[in-house]
Structure formats: structure tokens, C-alpha cells
Amino acid sequence: MKAVRDWSVRHARGLHGLYGGVEAVLSLLDPLLRRIGHERLDKPLAKVEGVVKGFLFDSKSCGQCTLGSTGMACPMNCPKTLRNGPCGGVRQNGGCEVKPEMTCVWVRAWEGSQQLEGPESGLQVIQLPVDHRRQGRSSWLHALRQKRETRG
Numbered sequence: 799m800k801a802v803r804d805w806s807v808r809h810a811r812g813l814h815g816l817y818g819g820v821e822a823v824l825s826l827l828d829p830l831l832r833r834i835g836h837e838r839l840d841k842p843l844a845k846v847e848g849v850v851k852g853f854l855f856d857s858k859s860c861g862q863c864t865l866g867s868t869g870m871a872c873p874m875n876c877p878k879t880l881r882n883g884p885c886g887g888v889r890q891n892g893g894c895e896v897k898p899e900m901t902c903v904w905v906r907a908w909e910g911s912q913q914l915e916g917p918e919s920g921l922q923v924i925q926l927p928v929d930h931r932r933q934g935r936s937s938w939l940h941a942l943r944q945k946r947e948t949r950g
């Protein structure tokens with residue numbers, strides 16, 4: 799729902815902190831989660847993510863979440879699904895080129911990111927193209943695996 803996702807961007811700082819908390823708890827639990835098996839846990843966790851993030855951010859469950867870097871605005875709501883926006887067609891009033899009645903997702907991402915560490919903070923991180931094979935899978939578990947790989 800657009801009103802809720804706009805609210806979420808206005809409260810990006812608090813939600814970003816909460817999101818970080820969830821990640822920290824999952825990191826602590828990761829040894830246990832690995833013993834149970836990420837594959838086994840993927841479906842139920844993806845369901846929880848879908849409900850919570852769907853309500854708060856209109857998440858499209860892409861399975862590779864960028865919310866922490868995009869001011870808590872889900873880029874999958876951009877009609878062009880740009881992961882590194884905006885497209886250049888943003889209207890003078892901030893409206894989307896494709897859906898003029900909607901504020902550009904990247905204008906919202908900018909507003910949200912201004913509440914975080916620095917004005918441009920996460921928005922400067924170049925996002926990889928969407929891997930559609932991850933659609934509907936848990937991005938929390940995906941993030942845990944990525945963290946582990948980075949640590950080596």
C-alpha cells in the first residue's frame with residue numbers, strides 16, 4: 799500500500815535500525831540455521847519476509863534486498879525496476895515518468911537515505927542487476943551467505 803510505504807520512508811532511520819537488528823539476530827543464529835539447513839528454512843522465512851516487507855515496503859520479494867542501501871524504498875516498485883536509478887525521466891514535481899501519479903521511487907530513496915548515516919550513504923553503492931532466479935526466496939538467508947563468503 800503506497801501510504802504505508804511512504805510512511806516507511808519517512809521513518810527510514812528507525813526501520814533501518816530494526817532491519818539491522820533482525821540481521822544481527824540472524825547472524826548470531828546462523829550456525830544453528832546452517833545446521834537446520836538454509837534450503838529447508840528458505841520457504842518459511844521467505845513467507846515471513848513477504849508478509850512483513852510486503853506490508854511495510856510493498857516489497858516484491860526479489861530475494862536480494864537493497865532496502866538498507868535505498869533509504870528503505872523498494873526499487874522493485876519502479877515501473878522499470880531500475881536497481882540504480884533514477885532513469886532521467888523524473889518529472890519536475892518528483893512524479894514518475896511512467897506513473898505520474900506516483901512519486902519516483904528514487905526520489906523516495908533519496909529522502910529516506912538522508913535520514914541514514916550520510917545524505918548519499920547507501921545510494922552510492924552500485925547494485926547488481928536483479929537475479930530473477932532468486933524471486934520469492936529469502937533475502938535474509940541470502941545476505942547471511944553473502945556475508946560469510948565476503949569473510950572468506
Ligand code: SF4
Pocket residue numbers: 875876877878879880883884885886887888889893894895896897901902903904905
Ligand atoms: S521516474 Fe523513477 S520510478 Fe519512474 S521509471 Fe524512472 S526511475 Fe523508475
